[in-house]
Amino acid sequence: MNMMTGVPPWERLIRPDRVHGSLYTDPGIFEAELKNIWYRTWVYVGHESEVPNANDYVVKSIGPQSVIMTRDEQGKVNLLLNRCSHRGNQVCSFERGNARSFTCPFHSWTFANDGRLVGYAFPDGYEGQDKAQLALGRVTRVESYRGFVFGSFAADGPTLKEHLGGAAETIDRLVRTSPEGEVEITAGFLKHRVKANWKFILENECDGYHPAFVHTSIFGVADSMIGKLYGGASSALTRDYGNGHTEIDLRPEFRKRAAPMSWFGTSEERLPDYTARMKTTYGDTAAREIMIDGTPHVMIFPNLFIAEIQMFVIQPLGVDDSVQHVTALQFKGAPDLNRRLRQQTMGSVGPAGFLLADDSEMYERCHRGVQARNPEWIFLGRGEKRQRQDELGFTVGHVTDEVPSRGIWTHYRKLMEPV
Amino acid sequence: MLSRESSATLMSAITAFLYREARLQDEHQYEAWEKLWTDDGVYWVPANGADIDPERQMSIIYDNRSRIALRVRQLMTGKHFTQTPQSNLRRLISNIELMDEQPDDGDIAVASNSLIFESSLRDDTLWAARNEYRLRHVDGELRMAAKKVILVNNDKAIYTLSFLV
Numbered sequence: 285m286n287m288m289t290g291v292p293p294w295e296r297l298i299r300p301d302r303v304h305g306s307l308y309t310d311p312g313i314f315e316a317e318l319k320n321i322w323y324r325t326w327v328y329v330g331h332e333s334e335v336p337n338a339n340d341y342v343v344k345s346i347g348p349q350s351v352i353m354t355r356d357e358q359g360k361v362n363l364l365l366n367r368c369s370h371r372g373n374q375v376c377s378f379e380r381g382n383a384r385s386f387t388c389p390f391h392s393w394t395f396a397n398d399g400r401l402v403g404y405a406f407p408d409g410y411e412g413q414d415k416a417q418l419a420l421g422r423v424t425r426v427e428s429y430r431g432f433v434f435g436s437f438a439a440d441g442p443t444l445k446e447h448l449g450g451a452a453e454t455i456d457r458l459v460r461t462s463p464e465g466e467v468e469i470t471a472g473f474l475k476h477r478v479k480a481n482w483k484f485i486l487e488n489e490c491d492g493y494h495p496a497f498v499h500t501s502i503f504g505v506a507d508s509m510i511g512k513l514y515g516g517a518s519s520a521l522t523r524d525y526g527n528g529h530t531e532i533d534l535r536p537e538f539r540k541r542a543a544p545m546s547w548f549g550t551s552e553e554r555l556p557d558y559t560a561r562m563k564t565t566y567g568d569t570a571a572r573e574i575m576i577d578g579t580p581h582v583m584i585f586p587n588l589f590i591a592e593i594q595m596f597v598i599q600p601l602g603v604d605d606s607v608q609h610v611t612a613l614q615f616k617g618a619p620d621l622n623r624r625l626r627q628q629t630m631g632s633v634g635p636a637g638f639l640l641a642d643d644s645e646m647y648e649r650c651h652r653g654v655q656a657r658n659p660e661w662i663f664l665g666r667g668e669k670r671q672r673q674d675e676l677g678f679t680v681g682h683v684t685d686e687v688p689s690r691g692i693w694t695h696y697r698k699l700m701e702p703v
Numbered sequence: 704m705l706s707r708e709s710s711a712t713l714m715s716a717i718t719a720f721l722y723r724e725a726r727l728q729d730e731h732q733y734e735a736w737e738k739l740w741t742d743d744g745v746y747w748v749p750a751n752g753a754d755i756d757p758e759r760q761m762s763i764i765y766d767n768r769s770r771i772a773l774r775v776r777q778l779m780t781g782k783h784f785t786q787t788p789q790s791n792l793r794r795l796i797s798n799i800e801l802m803d804e805q806p807d808d809g810d811i812a813v814a815s816n817s818l819i820f821e822s823s824l825r826d827d828t829l830w831a832a833r834n835e836y837r838l839r840h841v842d843g844e845l846r847m848a849a850k851k852v853i854l855v856n857n858d859k860a861i862y863t864l865s866f867l868v
Contacts, residue, residue, distance in 0.1 A: 292824040330710075379858070474750050475860035479825055501783040505776040607860040611761055629761065631773075633863040635747065636764045638777060643787040644863050648825050 295490050298697040301665035305654035308481040314603035320699050321586055322347035323437045326447045328588035328597060329353060329363055331469040342380040345599050346435060356398040363398045363435045365421035395420050430459050431467055440660055450678055451529035454580040458590060461579050462615035463561035469611060471626055474634030476608045480647035482600035485608060488643060489583040490530040490688035492522055498646055503637040509549055513537050520683035524691030528585025532683060535577045547578025552679055558621045585695060592631045604651055644678040664689045717813055720845045721796050728867040729792040733775045736867055741839055741846045744768045753853045785865040792866055794819040810837040810848055828862055833854045
């Protein structure tokens with residue numbers, strides 16, 4: 285920490301092939317991250333399908349802040365802060381529902397589901413008060429991409445499309461898995477808490493080096509095809525899209541197999557309805573390509589992780605306190621596929637998941653581990669010498685290389701350094 | 704209706720069964736615990752309430768019999784790192800009740816409460832749950848055909864739950 289300015293010297297803490305352990309454990313740095321990342325850049329909040337009807341609402345979050353995502357009577361999606369404009373009481377105490385308005389239980393101030401203050405108790409005490417000045421707080425900018433709703437507290441800055449950049453194409457790829465071109469988030473969330481810094485989760489999502497070891501117990505007993513994707517001989521890639529977005533691109537391996545739905549460990553024969561609907565929508569050739577390539581494995585900075593069959597939302601609550609919200613991806617018009625997606629997701633992830641229980645164990649052990657200050661550094665140099673540019677100019681490496689971590693930290697430093 | 708004597712005998716057998724299950728879980732005797740299941744057993748730990756539809760909504764655990772076996776086999780590898788080293792566990796089982804409404808297929812509907820103290824590398828964690836069972840006599844022994852564990856905080860973000868609950 286620079287004692288004169290109170291700002292850590294980021295160029296000293298973040299180097300091309302290593303980052304300082306204190307970045308995960310320093311409460312002052314966590315506070316700076318809330319300000320410079322979570323309360324500034326585009327953060328994923330929720331999906332439009334979670335509020336399908338007028339007046340539906342669902343309570344979401346941006347970091348520790350509670351955010352109510354509503355669909356108002358006009359059909360517009362709003363991101364309102366769950367804090368009465370009077371004394372700060374939370375106006376909504378239920379996780380979801382359908383309501384035209386929210387009445388604060390403290391002094392009965394009532395807000396429409398678009399945030400307007402519509403009334404308060406005993407109004408004669410507020411003579412001359414302009415109600416418009418006392419609306420619920422709201423996330424400054426709200427934008428949606430293919431149903432995924434993001435919010436930014438910064439009045440100015442890149443648009444969502446600019447922020448997503450090259451990674452937008454991964455979401456395009458995702459929705460094409462649906463014969464109707466839409467993802468639905470309808471299966472409810474598991475909420476898995478870890479006593480670890482959020483960046484251990486962020487970096488692990490596209491770390492292709494760990495699965496062969498961390499997940500050896502389940503790969504060994506489940507006849508899983510996943511292990512080979514992350515082996516030394518794999519042709520899968522890691523990719524840095526810039527803006528902190530990273531991917532594990534498994535398509536080279538799936539294209540070698542050239543078997544539709546092999547990416548999900550199944551086949552066209554076992555999903556006849558789905559296969560027929562995909563061919564009707566996209567035509568035989570394109571449907572076959574989509575069903576060979578599978579869904580993406582992409583980490584949209586800072587908190588949306590699409591992991592082929594499920595979606596994680598990372599929420600930081602404190603420097604050593606994080607929650608992974610996870611649900612099965614559901615594809616509109618694909619009930620037979622969706623059932624299998626739910627079953628697989630329940631087995632794999634969440635607090636008792638065959639995969640995530642071990643990932644989360646690593647997050648917590650890493651968090652305790654970096655309390656030791658020798659060596660001071662997290663070493664992220666794997667594959668630095670063999671990384672290259674792909675045809676679109678994005679940096680790619682072997683599936684086990686640390687291209688994603690280096691990409692994340694490059695973007696992180698840009699956000700954290702004073703402008 | 705059971706006579707008072709046969710009801711007392713049944714309750715005593717059920718209580719002994721539930722205590723035994725608790726001890727096998729606490730002491731990580733995975734294979735012995737697996738043998739308590741019937742061939743069609745279902746192990747269910749719902750999320751976000753007690754009455755969700757597990758066929759439509761995410762549960763923390765919703766294992767059919769083959770997935771119960773897979774869970775046990777993963778624990779047996781010794782490389783399921785979240786349980787290597789194993790959590791130290793002790794649980795109290797109480798409020799054991801035969802339910803007023805009994806299934807008409809001969810299974811026995813029983814419920815209990817449990818309070819579990821877990822000491823793991825992370826920290827000490829207290830878990831509390833309502834447990835609903837369907838027990839069945841198979842070759843003269845009680846077996847679990849279904850176990851539903853309703854954690855009291857299953858609507859909140861919870862830590863890793865990798866021991867047998």
